[in-house]
Amino acid sequence: MTTSDETPGMAEHGHGQSRRVRARRKEARPGEILAAASSLFTEKGFAATRMDDVAQRAGVSKGTLYLYFPSKEELFKALVRTAIVPSVDRFAALVPAFPGSAADLIRLIVTTVGTITRDPAIGAVPKVLVGEAGNFPDIAKFYADEVIGRALGVLAAIIDRGVASGEFRPMLGKDAAPLVIAPLLLMAVWRHSFLPVRPDLMDPDAVLANHLETLLRGFAPDATRDVKTEEKS
């Protein structure tokens, strides 16, 4: 807020070059800090991460942190905003224009998200949120609204579309959407929390492959098959 880039074009006239260098640095700072914060929040959790550590890893002093983010909590919120929201936006934009079937779209989403969660800077967020949501209800609210709500909405719409076209068996998209992402989240969390100590227990890639297979088979309509054993749960 105080760091608004006022009159950005003006400086070009005089010693524009020197300004340029400064400006580039100044503009890069928030990103560097966010990257440092992301990796530390992932490793240690929100509460256990000290601002000193963030500063050190970002290569700046403690005071500089507060030049760009007014508090630790705001730093985390900014992380959520910059790391997650754009991804959701991308997918939301994808849906209406997608040419293929609903199953293909789900396949695409699961595969892509599965890849994204490998990025520590992104996988961190769900992990931290799970741990800290109770302490910071406004963060939880923000995340629930901006990320989860919209992501589930997009998925539910896809599923409902598949149901309407007869591609999927009858069900409510709202009740099925969480099933699509549940294993993705589990894998993201797993990678960050348990894979380091027990790499043998789970092979994320094999699990995700099986997830897609099982999910789409499970969504398929009855057709003329005789697999009508499972009625009510």
Add this chain to the structure above:
Amino acid sequence: MTTSDETPGMAEHGHGQSRRVRARRKEARPGEILAAASSLFTEKGFAATRMDDVAQRAGVSKGTLYLYFPSKEELFKALVRTAIVPSVDRFAALVPAFPGSAADLIRLIVTTVGTITRDPAIGAVPKVLVGEAGNFPDIAKFYADEVIGRALGVLAAIIDRGVASGEFRPMLGKDAAPLVIAPLLLMAVWRHSFLPVRPDLMDPDAVLANHLETLLRGFAPDATRDVKTEEKS
């Protein structure tokens, strides 16, 4: 407020009686403390829970905590031990003796665990572990070994049995087991972290019902059907 001085006048009557009460209390203490710790860890996370709060909710003094648990971390480990491990044991014992089909067994497990995760004292643990695993690798290891490893092992065995008997389509139990619990964990976390702020986004019961339906349909073998569109993902 929570620290109601229950039965304050009782002890005055006689030593025998008061001692009885004392003794009974004394044995109950660890359990009361664990219960208090569990609910607080759930609500606020491990780092944000103060020993003061635990003492208050347990109705004892802060010093008493340290009579039973040498540190906050040990308190948490004890919580994991007492709250989770027995449940896993119970299920592990169930598997070999179970008379029904593999699908029935999975149905039983999912339903039962789904109910269990409603108990805040138990739902807490995964949530806290996710958030704190990075800080306390030995806890993560302990939990990965004692709980996750064994739980997944049990599930994998069931699935492999179902595959062997032709009840399920060919797959590795190891790769499928996580799919059984992923939505269960998601619901447990959801209940604790986001349900309070966005109760409209998800109906846990409906999701779990759909989970069971989708999962078992997805596990079913091909039979003589023509749903052979999904080969490799």
Add this chain to the structure above:
Amino acid sequence: MTTSDETPGMAEHGHGQSRRVRARRKEARPGEILAAASSLFTEKGFAATRMDDVAQRAGVSKGTLYLYFPSKEELFKALVRTAIVPSVDRFAALVPAFPGSAADLIRLIVTTVGTITRDPAIGAVPKVLVGEAGNFPDIAKFYADEVIGRALGVLAAIIDRGVASGEFRPMLGKDAAPLVIAPLLLMAVWRHSFLPVRPDLMDPDAVLANHLETLLRGFAPDATRDVKTEEKS
């Protein structure tokens, strides 16, 4: 608040003595802390006094401070409350019952307050308030209401009484009351701020003696008076 002395009489039965000692210490703590805070606020001002210093001078640890006062500001408020308000109460109670003339009463008050302001623990307060009133409007309000307002009210009542009885020349007590205390405040501040560096500039006792003389002469009515009652104070 959390330190409520519940069931204070009960302990007498058992090891009452040991409790006694503890209790005495615990009860003395707030006073010791207030005394330390008072002297430090006097010497250095509110903002420049570190809680570390207060703790050290009070002979306790930093944490102990927060056991009794939830913040630095509350510590200061408590100081105002305990150091000043009772004195004002004492004088307010004095006025209606006083047998002598209005002049005698003013003489008594000025002399007594003059003595009181020698006590560093009390002289501190006006000094600090002057410096910090702008930062802590609620403290200023509290002090203006509880101390200044009431003190001026008492003095104004005395003066109005003197005017009514013909002992003083016609004037409004409200406009004259501040004149009574102005030199007292000046002396209090002087003692704390400038006496140490320039002890020669002013002799507080001689000034106060002259103040009394000048004030009561100045209050005397015109007329054919022989107001030679006030000799030396």
Add this chain to the structure above:
Amino acid sequence: MTTSDETPGMAEHGHGQSRRVRARRKEARPGEILAAASSLFTEKGFAATRMDDVAQRAGVSKGTLYLYFPSKEELFKALVRTAIVPSVDRFAALVPAFPGSAADLIRLIVTTVGTITRDPAIGAVPKVLVGEAGNFPDIAKFYADEVIGRALGVLAAIIDRGVASGEFRPMLGKDAAPLVIAPLLLMAVWRHSFLPVRPDLMDPDAVLANHLETLLRGFAPDATRDVKTEEKS
């Protein structure tokens, strides 16, 4: 908000003109900074005023402050020097040449100073000094020497002159001089610290009028005097 970029386009016209403006500005800078510092010290006290705020209110950058004043403390010293000392000089010069009586001179001084203390830039100084004298003994010393000592000296000389001429009753000017300024200081402080929160408690003008009346009556000699010259101020 206070930092309005006044005349932003002016400099673009020509170098000669812009340089003029610059030069004029440059000379005005110290005064602008001092004015900003004065108003802020008044409002918030010395310690609670940030150099950021001073810079902003003065309309310059933080770095510029240090171009003119090497430190916060020196800034304050300069404030004392420029705001107060000249006033005292003016009065000191007045005394020997004054044609009227001692009472008239005191009347003049009290009235003038009473007006001056309305200027926030000047009323600030005593207020701040009171609060900070303990922290900055050299400031206190400087102020006690340069301002208080000389002011009291001037007043004492006037009073001694009045005593010598029989206009005043016998007394030491040194002991009476503080009485002249005590209510003035009280009013100055009052205006800054308490008038905002309790405007009803005191009417500074009425009090000062009564002060003059009471003081001069109180200074008058006993005897068969007819010093009934002073009616209303």
Add this chain to the structure above:
DNA sequence: CATGAATGAGTCTTCATTCAT
């Protein structure tokens, strides 16, 4: 001369842990 980004020492406050009673 002027700027404002960067610094880091210093301060308030919290909380796990200890120990005299």
Add this chain to the structure above:
DNA sequence: CATGAATGAAGACTCATTCAT
């Protein structure tokens, strides 16, 4: 065994001061 007053290390945040541009 139980208590709770006391401790002090640690962390978030502020702000006077510096210096490259």
